Amino acid sequence: MNHWLMKSEPDDVSVDDVLAMKKQTVAWYGVRNYMARNFMRAMKVGDQAIFYHSQATPPGVAGVCKVIKTTEPDMSQFDPKSKYFDAGSKRTEPRWDLVTVAPVKKLAFVSLEELRSVPELTECRLLAKGNRLSVMPLTADEFKAIVAFSQKAGRRG
DNA sequence: GCCAACGTTGGC
DNA sequence: GCCAACGTTGGC
Numbered sequence: 001m002n003h004w005l006m007k008s009e010p011d012d013v014s015v016d017d018v019l020a021m022k023k024q025t026v027a028w029y030g031v032r033n034y035m036a037r038n039f040m041r042a043m044k045v046g047d048q049a050i051f052y053h054s055q056a057t058p059p060g061v062a063g064v065c066k067v068i069k070t071t072e073p074d075m076s077q078f079d080p081k082s083k084y085f086d087a088g089s090k091r092t093e094p095r096w097d098l099v100t101v102a103p104v105k106k107l108a109f110v111s112l113e114e115l116r117s118v119p120e121l122t123e124c125r126l127l128a129k130g131n132r133l134s135v136m137p138l139t140a141d142e143f144k145a146i147v148a149f150s151q152k153a154g155r156r157g
Numbered sequence: 158g159c160c161a162a163c164g165t166t167g168g169c
Numbered sequence: 170g171c172c173a174a175c176g177t178t179g180g181c
Binding site: 055131 | 180
Binding site: 033034035129130131132 | 161162163
């Protein structure tokens, strides 16, 4: 099983629904970066992903989800009304894919600032200056360290 | 709102 | 194929 970190903006309603466990599944549409897309293509059913909120105050991790369906074409790329529309993508040769995820658990929130204090994460791309990648792999150690830090933070209150 | 980082585009 | 200009992301 592989581990991942997936970013979303918290004003994306479907994402809040996941964290609130209101939705059973969420199609992870809107990824428009080739590297992030390629990481999604490498995902397998059962892989777990840390749920990260970017553009939030503060930004940080808020939950764990798992892949329940591997990549398929992201249909929003063909919708001229969508902000994710890509005029250059052909239906016969879709450029962008999505995976479908389901919530596993909500985590006690860990801010980006706190993540910087986790020793296992010093090499993690998430913490690199200027990082913009919205989907990235984590090592098992990095994944475990984030969850453990959150559990510690949760007990601390 | 600002700015650093960096991916993408387009002229050549 | 290079690279400058441009656009977007994301932290602050």
